[in-house]
Amino acid sequence: MIYPKIPLAQTVVQLCKEKKIKHIIISPGSRNAPLTIGFTNDPYFSCYSIVDERCAAFFALGIAQRLQQPTAVVCTSGSALLNYYPAVSEAFYSDIPLVVLSADRPKHLIGIGDGQTINQKNVFENHILYSANLKLDIKDENNIPVHEELPIMKNIEDKLERLLGFQKDIQTHNEIEINEAINTAIAGKGPVHINIPFDEPLYETVNKLLVAPKAKDIEAKSKSIDSYIIQSCLEDWNSAPKKMVLVGVCNPNEVEQKWLNELAEDNSVIVFTETTSNLHHSSFFPNIDQIIAPLTKEEQKQLQPDILITFGGLIVSKKIKAFLRNYQPKQHWHIDKKAANDTFFCLNNHIEATPNQFFETLLPKITHYVKSNYRDVWASVKQKRQEKHKNYLKQIPFSDLKVFETVLQSVPKNSVLQIGNSSAIRYAQLFSLSKTLDVYCNRGTSGIDGSTSTAIGSAVVSKEQTVFVTGDLSFFYDSNALWNKYIPKNFRIVLINNQGGGIFRILPGHKNSTNFDNYFETTHNLTAKHLCKMYGIEYMSATTMLQIKNKIQSFYADSESPKLLEIFTPRTINDEVLLEYFNFLK
Template sequence: MTTAILHAQQIILLFKKRGVKDIIISPGSRNAPLTIGFTSDPYFNCYSIVDERCAGHFAMGIAQQLQKPAALLCTSGSALLNYYPAVTEAFYSEIPLIILSADRPPHKIDIGDGQTIRQQHVYANHILFDAQLQMIANTSQKEYLVTNERAINKAINTAISKHGPVHLNIPFEEPLYNKVDHSLLEVRVMDVLKDETTIIPQEFFNQWNAASRKLVILSTLNPPVFEKEDLDQLTSDPSVLVMSEVSSNVVHDKIVWGIDTLIAPIEFDDEQIAALQPDLVVTIGGMIVSKKIKQYLRRFETKTHYHIGKRRAYDTFFKLTAHIKMPPTKWLSHLSNDFVSSDYQEHWLAHFQNYLEKRPAYFEQIPWSDMRVFQRVFDQLPDNILLQLGNSSTIRYAQLFQMNPTHRVYSNRGTSGIDGCTSTAIGAAVGSNQQTILITGDISFFYDSNGLWNNYIPSNFKIILVNNSGGGIFRILPGEKDEDYFATYFETKHELNASDLCHMHKIEYQNIDNESAFAKAWETFINNNNKPQLLEIFTPREINDQILLDYFKYLK
């Protein structure tokens, strides 16, 4: 049994041929032909998510883990606009999504019908490919059949090869619910795109081999691309200093894993900060989290910057020399073992180690706070989990702690918004079948509270909610924190808690607000896998910022 509408059948048949199995559907009427077709075919994994904003991020979480496209399907009108936050995140995080938006026939746009807007090219600034399909009344319309076939193929090929979102807008005329026993159409797979690889320019080798201070920055790498042997090779060069971020999924004893911990104590020491200045910068991975390294390399006007990898390159420091489109491990194999004399790596690793040795004394003296909570949490997270990190202060605190090498770490660092963190984590848990723990802040969590409104949350899914009663990161940023407007319009002070939400969505709930309660609550939280768990940890709103800022002063 499938839909009787032929251009809907084309999508369903080509999705099957190309292995697009995961379909996230938001209920509606205009999308009924595709809903009928997908849900009637056991080949597809179909999910019903009512809130399109949450559905978009849920789909992105699945695609993030499977490394292949997930599809979104919605009705006409305002529905597809609610996908836009996920579309932009997928665009900048390079995650394959296929958006299928049902629409009215073209002659019924702007005549006063309800749930009718101008849907074509609605994502124009953040989409890799978009097209509107032709409506097909019968199989004699060969030209339309071929046009649609090419558009659907190109959408799938682009999502896969270019790693990002694509959009097909699909007009349907009533009747929408007619069905047939089976499709009589034949569809073709066509124009599969090939990987693009560039050679390494000779200029790079000349600059690399001559430089005595080479800085390699590893940011978002999902899935991980380096084995220990690769990192051993890269760090064997004494002129190479490697810095990694938490989302790089890289742990190695000769890598600076805490960029802000290294830079913050010396950022206003002209002599020290000048000594860190590299001759050449190489970036590998996605968006860089650390604002301090970005500001530093812009301030000193980095002369040469190469980006290595098949994905998109960003001119983060305004000095991008070239994008070398090849797997980072292949790039490594081309590097010379004839090293220049340098103490660049040794000097800064010793500096970093000195700061690490000071840390325990500082942690012993701080009171219950965000910093103390993150220290306790990262010390005690179980092995072999999928760790999803919320944005804003959560990912920045995480950068201050060395990650467990058995963890796989993800965060929505494309647009770096707070929207969709919970929905993405749940989608990732569904896509990975691995125990997933989300660490998030209160504003992020309440903003995406509809992310809990679905029937697919695994029983071993867990949320650590750090509730400091507002947007705590704004207290860390420059600004007058005692002004009347600050608490309302920046910090967004509130008195909310998650207990009622958890009760409504059948999630086991605990809360704590002090050190002594942590151990007992943690044991229950980690060991109970019979239903989803949420541990809400309250911290004092007005001291968190000072404890973090004092951490950097203490190291200095």
């Protein structure tokens, strides 16, 4: 087998292998050549070459999101690293284990005007779980090329380290840092950054490993919930007739169904689930905005919960946020092993556990259900809203809302559904999806910047077909995602093109003015047709409901290439249809 000659590169590659980081996304560059040589010559790794670093990082994020396992991205030095930042921040807020491996120049070449050089140390410090800054291997000073000789007065610390340091000490330091970073990504479920300085020559190889780094086991930190916390929760639970459970982003099968079934049996409990929660029960309350939006102030006051329990990732629905901020529960408990957001400004209990651990400890201790009609009242509201919802959709013209109804119903069962941000995920919240679907959306930062790349990364490692539903601005913004030779043949993109940022037409503002059209809605006449031709994706389009219905079946059929269905909707009526929808529900 061929290995990079540089011991530091061997150390990084071997420890990634020991930690079972299998998927490596590499962007081309010279300074990262030792890592590229190491990863691509070892058959253990599945390596992907993606030129655009921003797309590469989101592609890696999609793999890690789907597998819930650490995935690594590798880049050269300089601004290449900064292009990872959007995906790093998404991983940080979405608890996704992303390992960033950045090549760097030696210290003495930083800050002197050398090319492709920035200050890479701790560059992600506000959105990273751990930053490891590795040390340059000691080289025989006689072998340092003339152009790399250390200036007499330049960086004394670096010179002393190279001249007086010991390679063994540096090797030990680097092994400790790499182990700590990768273990943190796994145990902490989040992004880490390993910055790796390499000196030239970069492309030399050897046939034998020069180092044998040792992998350090992750320290077990599992602990049970303190009994006094459970006892306090139990007392409050048994006396509260109005309890609300609100669930944000969850991975499929993250919460055991038996605990969900038990919650559904309690008349004092209602469970609101978002589209991204991947939780289902006939007694639960999906489509939150549909239920909440038409409530009067009197109804909201009546339905104000005594106890609010939240778990999962960030919440999409602005309407539930407004409701719970205006009519705060007496108590808000958030269940999460890492952190708790005070989203509704009334958090008073962070229970450091998984939902399964909490419910397994709490629910069996409940000996009676408090008398309550809380769920029955909400169920009555839900039934009325569903009837209104159906009646409204029967009478509306061709529009985004009508298209989302048809598209979401068409997604084949047992598929992975990736949804773009902005209007796409908000429309999806209005419809009940098949419980056979695994649903994902980048809600950590809620940005539109990498949705397509994430969906493709997820599709690459999914046994099931992946369907990506997105809006036009998000799609065109991330069009380099298609510059990718790994897209599965069964990958499908539904692009809903309303010729701009249609969501801005729903928000307050002076619509239909030059200023609004150019700087908010950003209207355009772009189409994905030529992109699809360039990247070898089968293209289909529709401008009417009849065309959609005629094409949708063949769209999902087997093919020799990925497919994209572009649906053009009327730009200027979508906002009116949606705003009238909420008026109709009243």
